[in-house]
Amino acid sequence: MGDVKLLTFVCNWCSYGGADQAGGLKVFYPAGVRLIKVMCSGRVDPQMILNGFRQGADGVLVLGCHPGDCHYKTGNYSAQKRMLLLAPMLRQFGIEKERFQLNWVSAGEGERFGKIVNEMYATVASLGPLHLAKQLVEEDMA
Amino acid sequence: MSDSKPKVAFYWCASCGGCEEAVVDLNATLLHVAASVDIVLWPVAMDFKYRDVEALAEGDLTVAFINGAIRTDEQAHIARLLRRKAVMVVAFGSCAHTGGIPGLANLTTKQKIFQTSYLNSPTVVNPEGTVPKVTTVVDGVKATLPGFWEQVHTLDQLIDVDYYLPGCPPMPDNIASAMTAILKNDLPVKGSVLGSKKALCDTCTRKKPEKAVLHKRFYQPHEIEADPEICFLAQGIVCCGPATRSGCGEKCLNGNMPCTGCFGPLDNIVDQGAAMVSAVAAYLDGQTVAELDAAVASVPDAAGTFYRYGVPASLLFRANTKEVGK
């Protein structure tokens, strides 16, 4: 398995709790899974995802509360709409669809959290590292 | 030539010439400008040679206005030359600012562009399959063309830029006030975009319904007759206004066409396309993923729509094609 980084945004109420439970249950997953906490998946700005890829993430995963369970009522729906619109655009930029996912994990779903990150990490690892072209002119001057 | 007058250069890189036209559109103001400065380079209008610029001392040039994106060795060479000579460089227009229309090329590859332009277009007759090369020997004579780069760059990816004048093209008012500000040395902090701090919605006079109208599908401008009084997004027509700097004079809106985003993103926004994703997503309607996907599918070519003028300035910068991946 290649060494890749899976940047994972988790909401404060459900999925962060799910990740904590995975910890409590000692559900192992690769160290390349890196979490960023936001209050709600609705806070995840598409810019943060693009920035994640720009900063070296090989995959980006956004986790929120299950539909209907959002602590902020509809924040996860806002996130879902944004992510569904962003996904085809990422493909236009040559980023394979497997590298970007939105999913739901509740605070009681430690096992599910582990399953989702392990599966996505394995998929991203099989694609290998994402080499984004740098914005440097030196790449063209050669 | 009087040495007391500030020296000014205009140059064009990968652009359409519209920015040059915009300078000419200053009309009478241009005469005032011309009277108060010394134009030392303006290839589209006046006969100067590169060596005239090369002969200048560093810092001799007060300001260089450079329009167009950067894609060839020659553009890079001259832009760097002007940077060395000029106290101030202004990225003039969308292409220099964010990559502009030529920047859309970053969604494909140089190879594909050459295939389309020189080989596969129905109007092209090219049995030998000749494509541009940097060096060609014809009858024993070596001829060179500027190298054509794999990717399109914004001006500030190549050189340090002091100010940006946004727009495709910039509006004569903005150009005139920028000129005045430069000549009076009355400028904001370095790196500023010279223009409004607010989005186009600030100056747009179209009405928004009190209750948000969500859409199960979006329409291309040709698919629906737009009400000239109502917000485009409320009508289900993608309009880049909320994510685009105001200052254009609402020319497209007044022509009953939605904003396509040429004035670029606001100061706090890094990525205009991402901001547009957020804006349009807020209008999506659907209870299920399938319904939402159907609504998403009614926005074809999201990258080309949301980054029409800004692919090279985007966080992703270019499509991550296998040919490019190094």
Added chain:
Amino acid sequence: MTTKVGVFLCRCSDNIASKVDIEKLTADLQKEDGVAFVASHELLCAGHGQEFFEQKLKENDVSRVVVAACSPRDHESTFQKCMVRAERNRFMLQMANIREQCTWVTADSDDAYAKSKALTLAAIRRVQLHEKLREKEIDCNTDVVVVGGGIAGIEAALGAAGDGRKVTIVESTPSLGGMIVKLEEVAPTMECAPCMVSPRISEIEEAENIVVLTNCDVDEVAGYLGNFELKLRQRPRMVDEDVCLGCDECIQVCPVEVTSTYDYGLSTRKAIDVLFPGCSPNCAVVDLNACLKTTGGECNACVEACPVEAMDFSQKQSTSTIRCGAMILATGADQFDAESMPQYGLGTIPDVYSYEQFARLTSNHGPTSGRILKKDGTVPAKIAFLHCVGRASLGYCSRHCCDAAFGLSATALASNEATQVVHLMQDVNCNGEMGSALVRRVVAANGMRSTRDTLQRVDDMSTVSVRQNDENLILKWVSSDTAMHLDADMVVLVTGTRPSAGTVAILQKLDLIRTNGGFVAPDHFMLRPAQTSLEGVFFAGSIGGGNGIADSIRGAKAAVGGVLSKLVPGKKLSLKSIVAHAESEVCSACGLCVQVCPYAAVKIDPNRKIAAVNEVLCQGCGTCVATCPSGAASARHFTAAQLDAEVKEVLNG
């Protein structure tokens, strides 16, 4: 200087230290820019650990702190308290979760080391961008407005008033009471409804801190939790409430008779009337659409008859404004209109009654003074109750109607020995011990051969039709592809509930989230069942869907509890520190934030043409921030810069 960070590493006994070399991490982090000190401890959350933490802060001039330890869900508040004790701002702390997210889930210790370092560095870079957030408080009004004066509204008002709150009840009809006062014995316990409710109404009349406004509607609501402002419109009753004795002298002489909507068309009443005996206020009211005087005719009968000169035809519609901190909505429900399904014969066949009409027949104050007789004056031998009327078109089971139907059935059986009942139903929805006992009681009292004779199952109630025969009614339907029929003398249509007009109106005015059926939707179906989607607005009773009396009162008390704990007299309302904020120099009033806010906390200020976040309503989710295409909106403690710094660093190593 001010961005220097103090870093604490917790060994967490061996939970962290067994996998990550804390000494090495200490040494490595000390080399990093911006790090003032790195201190490790055996168990930082323990008492001696907290003392160590505070002591270190006393010794070092740092305002920013990173704790690399367990999950912030476990101990962020612990260390925030330490920060406050050490005279630091609690928001200048960031935790790196190197236990749950690292040592407990990572197999290889080298990997765990690299990840721990990355997570801690990410926290360091993030905390360097933190801002000292203020703990904000605002003044609030603790008065309560209850909209609707039925049993739920009455109990809500008494509950809040019991705590000493000033309560105003806004009731649309001329009297308190609502549905319950129209009933006699109520299911499932078959207690006397007027006996239960009238002492409660008396308590309201006696309470000094409850104001009752009848004949009154809410026109507009502005504001938010702690600071609502309501515009009210009160219709004139043409009788001075303070003078009228509630006698019937005016009624006796009134020449105009109208159909009584109170009795659902089963009786007539005069153009001046008291709603029901013992109504509150006990005062007559003029029907403005029927009275000769108010419809341009000539009459002065009531004025002349009144022994106390209470008549006052100079009354006009009046408007007023009241302020309150919270609202409890209890505007109730109506029954499904069974006349819209002509197959049942309501309105066309004399002995077919709606559930509400039949309830009035059982009432001692009703049109027949509680006697249940056929239109021809004879005792009905068999009464058929058709359940689930309208259920298919409403799209839901109304939950309480089976209880109510068996209650009416029990009353009918008790009132006449010669009467038998039969219930046609898809299923019996009488739950719990009380509900089951009620059904058994009806079956037993009915004296039929088998239970199935009393409770007849019908596959689909919408196939049932009612016809008038020569002497009685015949009911026909299809069950299991077999044509069935049944004779009866009287038919009662047990209808489902739909939102009342008052419910529809108030939910629209407040723009609250509604269920598919049009009832108010709780903010969270399970966690916040008495709260609406707007903070500070609670609800009780059938506004949330059909409810029995116990459920209505339970809901009222829950709503009162919500109000009392949210707003405490003498205490300011503390606001969340983590809220959104819109930069006025950048905002172009595109309105997208308004569109996505789950709390209606953002509004466009039409004069300044910018968005303004109401910090009382904002819950800090940041959805507007992610949506804002101008970058004008920012989320305190979760700014783009803070998150980007964290992202950049967390991807290293």
